[in-house]
Amino acid sequence: MFQLFNRVVPSIFFAFFCLVILPLNLSAAETGEYIAIRKEGSGNIALVLDKLDANGTKESRFAQSLDTIMYDGLDFTKLFALISPPLNVRDYSDKKNVVINFGALTSVGAEVYAGGSLTRKSGMINLDMKVYDASGSKLLLSKTYTGREEGLRSIGHAFCADLVELLTGKKSVFGSKIVFVSNKNGFKEVYECDFDGYGVQQLTNAKSIAMNPAISPDGRSLAYISFAPGRPTLYIRDLAGGTIASVGKSGVSIDPGWRNNSEVAATLSLDGNQAIYLVKTDGSLSKRVTNNKSIDISPAFSPDGTRMAFVSSRNGLPQIFIQDIQSGLVKRLTFSGRYNTQPSWSPLGDKIAYTTWEKNGEINIFVINTDGSGLLQLTQNNGENKSPSWSPDGEMIVYTSNRQGKEKMYVMSSKGGNERLLLQGDDLQTQPSWSLFR
Amino acid sequence: MKTMKPLLRTLFIPTMLFLGACACCEETVVAPPPPPPPPAIVLPGLGDVFYDFDRSELRADAVAQLRTNANWIQANGTSNVIIEGHCDERGTSEYNLALGERRANSAKDYVVNLGVSPARLKTVSFGEEKPFADGHNEEAWAQNRRAHFVVE
Structure with a gap:
């Protein structure tokens, strides 16, 4: 059984590796030229996002909406310095072929120009976009995006995703989701919204207390804690099929974290002792990971699933440790701060975000390299800041803060700065978790 | 020099x-450090016990109440009891959920040692989710760090 397991798992990983890495390599080859000419860390990309061309009243209205969707989307990433298009940027003198005035672009300091046109055919929208390197007058991307009239956001964001990937060589946040807990209906339920706070949807309706939702890397399963059966219990829900597995017949379940698409780890107290276990999506136990008399909670895995950051009180007050899953070797990660909890492993694998409860009563978010170096404080002088979770591109962190009274979701750059409220409302928003999928 | x-x-x-x-x-x-003052009254029947910050060990002032609780459970043979562990609002909620279970367990273990059958006791943690006092000061927090005894 184990031999079979050993043979099958690497081949699955290899297949997965091909799926994920090869398309990335392709796009990296296409985009390499642009990325190569930009200096490393040279700041935001100076972009002119031009207004869309459109003929007809309805077309113009859709074009205006798409202009806003694309502008807001690109602005949200904070990867760009968005420059207003110069008046004479497009030369229409040749009616068959619109000419871009690159001199006008470089004079306003633009590095990249994106513009295009919108047409409509039998209820479908066609968005034709072209992206140019402004200094080299070189066409970087020419692509048509098609979708239904009511799906303007997806059409616009599909272009935004391509643009970010083209210019940075990395996957973007577009299409990703954030799951969180809100008390909007009077109970703590699980909700989801898009990466930018748009399109809030309620996912549970147990009229109880829900905690710590987390979506599997492939976006198919939702793990969360619910008090519905009278005690905090781990649930794993197949989001498409709707089947729900519950885990453990006694004790408490705490704070699930996905290792891969088929295994989620959580604290269970099956024998009275609180330990972290790996659980399959059908709710069956797969492995006990920690074995210590102390509190062990909040598993957060490295992207390859080989290492797990977690919180333990084995040295007294809670600190963050890293355990190698295969060998079981444990190393303490945090030494600064007396009460460190809520680890979140970056999708690039090199950093861990976590919270420190400080002596002055504030709770603040820090980022540290997985080898314990490079400690960086991201929040300060703003009350309690909790539950950090990385965006799938590693550029941003979603978290909650009570800086304006009630606990609400915020986003910021993963290097610090650009802190802003994600979602308006009178509700209490807690424990956000950013999905990896798009 | x-x-x-x-x-x-x-x-x-x-x-x-x-x-x-x-x-x-x-x-x-x-x-x-001076021991915490004992509670003014030990409630007849089932009463709650209280904990120090970030601790799940029983305080000296919990003993009399837990003895009273054990006697009540023994005398009321048909009633099973749930012991709920609670925490104050400070710190983070996942850790408090774990701490709450430890508080419930420490109270349960003491009552079991006094002769109550463990089959008649259930424990649950509510962490910081269901505070008894609403304030944001030590007076409220001290009230919220408790093991709460309820008849099932």
């Missing part, structure tokens, strides 16, 4: 460290 200065300094620092260390030890030996 000039050459003496560094020497004096090198002697001075270890001496002060030594004296400091002694003073430190002496302080903890001579003046242990």
